[in-house]
Amino acid sequence: MKRFFKPIEKEGSSAPKKPCLLSPEKRNGEAVEEGKKQKEPTKFVTWNANSFLLRVKNDWSDLSKFVSGFDPDVIAIQEVRMPAAGGKGKPKNYAELSDDTKPLRDEKQILMRALSSPPFENYRVWWSLAESKYAGTALLVKKCFNPLKVYFNLDKLASKHEPDGRVILAEFETFRLLNTYSPNNGWKEEENSFQRRRKWDKRILQFLSQTSDKPLIWCGDLNVSHEEVDVSHPDFFATAKLNGYVPPNKEDCGQPGFTPSERARFGTIMKEGRLVDAYRYLHKEPDTESGFSWSGNPIGKYRGKRMRIDYFLVSEQLKDRIVSCKMHGRGIELEGFYGSDHCPVSLELSKPSSESEEKQVSN
DSSP, X not given: OOOSSOOOOOSOOOSOSSOOOOOOOOOTTXXXXXXXXXXXXXXXXEEEOSSHHHHHHHHHHHHHHHHHHHOOSEEEEEOOOOBEEOOTTOOOEEEEEOXXXXXXXHHHHHHHHHHTSTTGGGEEEEEEOBSSSSOOEEEEEETTOOOSEEEBSTTOOTTOBOGGGOEEEEEOSSOEXXXXXXXXXXXXXXXXXXXXXXXXXXXXXXXXXXXXXXXXXXXXXXXOOOSGGGBSOHHHHHSOOBTTBOOSSGGGOXXXXXXXXXXXXXXXXXXXXXEEEHHHHHOOSOOTTTSOSEEOOSSSTTTTOEEOOEEEEEEGGGGGGEEEEEEOOBTTTTBTSTTSSBOOEEEEEOOOSSHHHHHHHHO
16 A cells, blocks of 8 residues: 655664574575475464565564564565665566665665564565565565475566565465565556556456465455445545546546455455455454554544555465454554554464365365
């Protein structure tokens, strides 16, 4: 979701003085071979950090306490907003943080220090980044869990990253985990934002049809609120305009993420992909305090205006294993958002009841 306000960056960091860089892992679709595979992940967190670097600088202590308390097996991050490595004629490496200038080296060092400190030292990290400080995703997986393969695109091509680093796909033995920062629909047709979102939704449908051999857990900032119950003020969002502009197609009118066209396509994606909205599966009734993952600026016309645009969608085969799905932010003052305009969302699955059930799920 595009921000309506800009966080103020603080100087300094409480991280240890000496950087401890994480060792590079095999990426680009290669199997991870280090360590012995244990049980598969069952506890997950997704979060649009709205600049991972700023969260490290400004909010790391509280975020670390949250991670320590929930103890997720997997953390999916969107809007990393750090540039990919490579510059001055060098090829881009979208799986590595840039250190091509002294400021970028310093920023990378801050991030890696934080990620090598408790509780994050227990995780491997995979990056998929844009060329500039825009978009980008990260996936943190506990070191005791070994993905069979990790890709960075919807086509499962080993060397290709999605534009702007919007995708990380981790394949485990019995399921796949897809972390996406879905493109924002935008406000104006002439800026091609509508077409960009339509193309993305079409590709997601194709991806789902080509990966039905294993159950899927799809998480991230999906930039759409499916139903009226998923926004705090349906009338406000349905009639929202930017500078008075009204799209020629009424299906594209309203707040990006809540236009009739987007919501209809999202419904089709869920139906065709046989996906279950884990949060709504457990929570049927509106929750005005903790039922939304994105909140507008506490100052201005978006004060108190909130949307649920961050999801865990799971294949129908997994729905009976959903133990909990929770949004960890509440109220219009952004409690539990850790400096972002999005709050973390968690999912917990039960373990397969037997080895035979685990094999059945993977077939």
